[in-house]
Amino acid sequence: MTGTAALENPDSDGSAAGEYRRWDGVRLADDVLLSTRPLAATRLNAAAVDTVDALESDGFRTPAAVARETNQEPESVERLFERLHDRRFLEWRPSRDPADRPPVSVVVTVRNGRDHLQACLDALAALDYPAYEVVVVDDGSTDGTSDVAGTHSLADADALRSLSVGSAADPLGIGASRNRGVDAAAHDVIAFTDADCRPRQDWLSELVPVLASHDLVGGRVRPARESAASAYERSNSSLDMGRHAARVDPGGETPYLPTANLVGRRALFEAVGFPERNVAEDVALCWDALDDGFSVVYAPSGVVEHVYRSGVRAFASRRSAYGASEALLARNRGREETASVDVPVTAVLAVVLAGLGLLLGGVASSLASAGFVGVAGVALGTGGLGLWRRYRRFPSVVSADDLARSWGRERLSTAYAFARELTRYYAAPLALIGGIGVVAGAGVLGATLLLLVVAAVALPLVVEHRVHDPSVSALAYAGYYLADHLGYQYGLYRGAVIHRTLAHLNPLTRFRLVGHGRAS
Numbered sequence: 001m002t003g004t005a006a007l008e009n010p011d012s013d014g015s016a017a018g019e020y021r022r023w024d025g026v027r028l029a030d031d032v033l034l035s036t037r038p039l040a041a042t043r044l045n046a047a048a049v050d051t052v053d054a055l056e057s058d059g060f061r062t063p064a065a066v067a068r069e070t071n072q073e074p075e076s077v078e079r080l081f082e083r084l085h086d087r088r089f090l091e092w093r094p095s096r097d098p099a100d101r102p103p104v105s106v107v108v109t110v111r112n113g114r115d116h117l118q119a120c121l122d123a124l125a126a127l128d129y130p131a132y133e134v135v136v137v138d139d140g141s142t143d144g145t146s147d148v149a150g151t152h153s154l155a156d157a158d159a160l161r162s163l164s165v166g167s168a169a170d171p172l173g174i175g176a177s178r179n180r181g182v183d184a185a186a187h188d189v190i191a192f193t194d195a196d197c198r199p200r201q202d203w204l205s206e207l208v209p210v211l212a213s214h215d216l217v218g219g220r221v222r223p224a225r226e227s228a229a230s231a232y233e234r235s236n237s238s239l240d241m242g243r244h245a246a247r248v249d250p251g252g253e254t255p256y257l258p259t260a261n262l263v264g265r266r267a268l269f270e271a272v273g274f275p276e277r278n279v280a281e282d283v284a285l286c287w288d289a290l291d292d293g294f295s296v297v298y299a300p301s302g303v304v305e306h307v308y309r310s311g312v313r314a315f316a317s318r319r320s321a322y323g324a325s326e327a328l329l330a331r332n333r334g335r336e337e338t339a340s341v342d343v344p345v346t347a348v349l350a351v352v353l354a355g356l357g358l359l360l361g362g363v364a365s366s367l368a369s370a371g372f373v374g375v376a377g378v379a380l381g382t383g384g385l386g387l388w389r390r391y392r393r394f395p396s397v398v399s400a401d402d403l404a405r406s407w408g409r410e411r412l413s414t415a416y417a418f419a420r421e422l423t424r425y426y427a428a429p430l431a432l433i434g435g436i437g438v439v440a441g442a443g444v445l446g447a448t449l450l451l452l453v454v455a456a457v458a459l460p461l462v463v464e465h466r467v468h469d470p471s472v473s474a475l476a477y478a479g480y481y482l483a484d485h486l487g488y489q490y491g492l493y494r495g496a497v498i499h500r501t502l503a504h505l506n507p508l509t510r511f512r513l514v515g516h517g518r519a520s
Contacts, residue, residue: 017094017095017213017214017295018062018092018093018094018095018213018245018297019060019061019062019092019093019094019095020055020060020061020062020063020081020084020085020090020091020092021055021056021057021058021059021060021061021090021091022052022055022056022057022089022090022091023035023057023088023089023090023091024057025037026057026089026090028049028052028053031043031044031045031046031049032044033052033084033089034398035088035089036402036406037406037409038088038406038409038410039398039402039403039405039406040087040088040089041398042087042089047070047072048080050070050072051066051070051072051077051080051081052080052084054066054069054070055090060091060093062095063077063078063081064077066081091244091245092245092246092247093244093245093299094210094213094214094217094245094247094297094299095210095212095213095214096209096210096212096213096299097209097212097213098209099209100208100209100211100212101129101130101131101205101208101209102131102187102188102189102208103130103131103132103133103186103187103189104129104131104132104133104187104189104190104191104204104208104263105132105133105134105135105181105185105186105187105189105190105191106124106132106133106134106135106190106191106192106193106204107135107137107178107181107182107184107185107190107191107192107193108120108121108124108134108135108136108137108181108192108193108194108195109137109139109174109177109178109181109192109194109195110136110137110138110139110141110145110194110195111138111139111140111141111145111166111171112141112142112143112145113141113143113145113195113196114141114143114144114145114147114148116195116196116307117136117145117148117149117195118148118152119198120193120194120195120196120197120198120199121134121136121148121149121152121154121160123197123198123199123200124154124193124199125152125153125154125159126201127199127201127203127204127205128201128202128205129203129204129205129208132159132187132191132204133159133160133161133185133186133187134154134159134160134161135160135161135162135163135181135184135185136149136160136161136162136163137163137165137177137178137180137181137184138162138163138164138165139165139166139171139172139173139174139177140164140165140166140167140168140169140170140171140172141168142168145195146162146164149162150162161184163180163181163184165177165180173276173277173278174274174277174278174281175274175275175276175277175278175281176274176276178192178259178274178281179269179273179274179276182266182269182270182273185266187266188265188266188267189208189211189263189264189265189266190263190264190265190266190269191204191207191208191262191263192259192260192261192262192263193259193260193261193262193304194259194260194306196306196307197221197224197260197261197304197305197306197307198224198304198305198306198307199261199303199304199305200302200303200304200305202301202302203219203261203302203303203304204263204302206219206299206301206302206303207219207263207299207301207302208263210263210297210299211263211264211265213295214295214296214297215264215265215267215268215289215294215295215296216257216262216263216264216265216268216286216289216294216295216296216297217257217262217263217264217296217297217298217299217302218241218248218257218258218261218262218263218297218298218299219261219263219298219299219300219301219302219303219304220240220241220242220243220261220300220301220302220303220304221237221239221240221241221258221260221261221303221304221305221306222234222240222303222304222305222306223237223305223306223308224305224306224307224308225307226471227308227310228310228472228476228477228479228480229308229309229310229311229315229480230308230310231470231471231472231476231477232470232472232477232480232481232484233306233308234468234470235464235468235470236464236481236484237306237308238319238322239258239260239261239306241253241254241257241298241300242254242300243300244300245297245298245299245300246297246298247295247296247297247298248286248290248296248297248298250286250287250290254298255283256282256283256286256287257282257286257296257298258282259274259281259282259285260304260306261302261303261304262282263302268289268294271292272285272288272289272292272294273285277328279321279322279324279325279328280325280328280329283325283329284329284332287333312479312480312483313483315480315483315484315487316483316484316486316487316490317487318487319483319484319485319487319488319491320487320488320490320491320494321491322488322491323487323488323489323490323491323492323494323495324491324492324494324495324498324499325491325495326491326492326495326504327492327495327496327498327499327501327503327504328495328499329504330499330501330503330504331499331500331501331503340509340510340511340512341417341418341421341510341511341512342414342417342511342512342514343414343418343511343512343513343514344379344414344513344514344515345513345514345515346375346376346378346379347379347414348513349371349375350372350375350376350379351452353368353369353371353372353375354368354369354372356368412463415459416459416460416463418456418511419455419456419457419459419460420459420460421510421511422453422456423456423457423460423485424485424488424489425489425492425505425510426489426507427453427456427457427485427486427489428486428489428490428493429493430449430452430453431449431450431453433446433449434446434447434448434449434450434453435450437449438450457482457485460481461477461478461481464477464481465477465478492504492505493505
């Protein structure tokens with residue numbers, strides 16, 4: 001199966017159809033393209049200088065437009081832009097045709113969501129889009145949800161249809177209900193959102209034009225109201241793929257699109273379909289669509305607002321369900337779709353030697369401590385030499401201050417990524433081992449391990465609260481931070497038992513040892 005819109009787009013092969021601009025902080029200095037965050041520089045030939053000079057940081061342009069302006073081949077320009085995008089010099093977003101506004105069927109699946117559904121339908125009624133219908137799929141509700149749908153103004157205008165599936169005792173389920181919504185939809189473009197979401201007025205106007213070049217597009221999910229949970233979700237939501245557009249990549253920064261905000265073509269939904277289950281059905285849809293050759297992209301300009309669960313217990317329960325779904329996906333696909341965190345070999349050696357220095361006595365302790373000092377010295381020396389070489393390569397455009405700041409950010413970024421991954425996947429079992437060590441008599445080893453776990457858990461918390469500066473106290477933020485990671489981790493191990501797999505917990509898929517200076 002091959003994606004339809006991707007093949008029909010005349011300007012691209014579908015995988016790269018998009019527009020580019022320079023990232024903020026990227027500038028040309030003669031024949032050097034320089035990025036300050038992260039610090040990187042590359043020399044360009046004369047043709048590449050002219051091409052990149054045609055791009056600015058305040059507006060996107062297509063490779064075809066730049067090629068016409070610079071008298072170059074569009075394919076060559078696109079290849080250059082893709083290479084610079086991969087190296088984080090250029091930002092990408094999907095192509096869109098604002099004039100392409102076909103009628104849309106909006107599918108809302110719901111079960112016992114009367115209170116939320118009213119506000120969702122009110123938001124849908126206010127959409128700024130020429131032609132659309134709403135299909136409410138009610139999966140065995142008993143709280144009067146069907147009455148809300150039947151009496152709404154959209155129903156009075158013949159713009160809403162309600163479909164009853166399942167029963168109170170035997171609900172059909174989320175994935176199957178979404179498939180029923182596809183079957184009932186009257187139009188070839190189908191959008192999905194949830195009853196606890198509030199699409200913004202320009203939601204469809206922003207996302208549907210992207211389907212002129214792609215097959216499936218998702219938008220941003222933001223908090224609908226102010227609360228401690230919303231303040232945390234504003235920077236840590238698993239439904240929010242961030243401020244920047246991207247191609248969906250199971251092993252990248254945008255691994256899937258949530259069905260809370262999803263628009264695609266009927267051909268895709270009928271060819272792939274949602275798996276008939278209640279968790280990770282959106283992840284499976286996106287990955288299966290990619291496997292079948294469809295073009296799947298993320299465009300943050302199309303926004304829905306989501307009402308997040310406000311209680312810590314309910315919040316942790318939801319995160320636990322997300323964690324359990326990792327095991328399901330790992331079992332069904334036979335591999336874990338995830339990105340690794342780069343960890344310098346010297347850092348691992350330093351930690352091991354420091355631990356041995358604490359545990360051992362006499363000459364062995366002295367040797368381990370000396371080894372720690374030696375490894376740390378080698379790390380600092382090679383790091384400093386690398387910085388000096390980078391400075392000598394581009395002395396006219398890179399200052400010593402730029403290098404020092406970049407080195408500090410890279411080290412903090414590496415420590416943050418490692419600590420966050422350890423916190424999310426391994427903190428509880430490591431803390432348990434440390435506690436057993438203390439009780440069993442290995443006090444120094446157990447206490448050291450416990451201290452390392454506490455430090456790993458605390459570092460991301462401190463960094464995130466400092467960077468995002470949420471509108472809640474550090475204590476309230478910490479409560480949701482712990483509920484997030486520990487709830488998710490409980491789900492990971494519960495899922496391992498339920499689905500009989502440990503593939504998603506393999507440290508080798510989380511961490512990758514690299515030479516000093518290559519971690520980022």
